[in-house]
Amino acid sequence: DSGVTQTPKHLITATGQRVTLRCSPRSGDLSVYWYQQSLDQGLQFLIQYYNGEERAKGNILERFSAQQFPDLHSELNLSSLELGDSALYFCASSVEWGLDTGELFFGEGSRLTVL
């Protein structure tokens, strides 16, 4: 158990819909990262937050947005969903934005299926 909690574990929805994925980082971790994993794209970095502020952005679509709340949990919002958004979405946390230890702790992921 990594200590990172993601909900829901599985989600099935239709094209055009909007979903919210939730992540609770390990106790004490200030940084949260979101990754998308699909068969054709591999593991893609989406976005990073540190203590409530956006720190780094990767290949995140404009239809996607995220935020980190004062209690440090994070939400990833996916809107106007397309078939190609079907993937496993991982949240990871780490202690410092500087990644001095370099270790990311991953949740078990949220599997999104868009029909």
Place this chain on the structure above:
Amino acid sequence: AQSVTQLGSHVSVSEGALVLLRCNYSSSVPPYLFWYVQYPNQGLQLLLKYTSAATLVKGINGFEAEFKKSETSFHLTKPSAHMSDAAEYFCAVSGKMKTSYDKVIFGPGTSLSVIP
């Protein structure tokens, strides 16, 4: 910019044989390097990491990796494969930048199969 390549998207070894998973990186700053493992239906977990200390790094489950700056490589090895090693392995790089914040870049992954 940083990037990671992993040679071989799929590697098969016999049980008891040497495991060698290749990773090459590109980084404009001194890198931190990692190997993560993903078992079926699970998240990624850290196997080992290089953070500019010893170049030969030992990790969990008998794995080790050697940082070779001249070759920009960080290959993962294990002397004797076990059935439980079957998983997806990801090499990753991060590093402190002058003008942007750190983030971890993952390679495409190598799927390891162990044949009884």
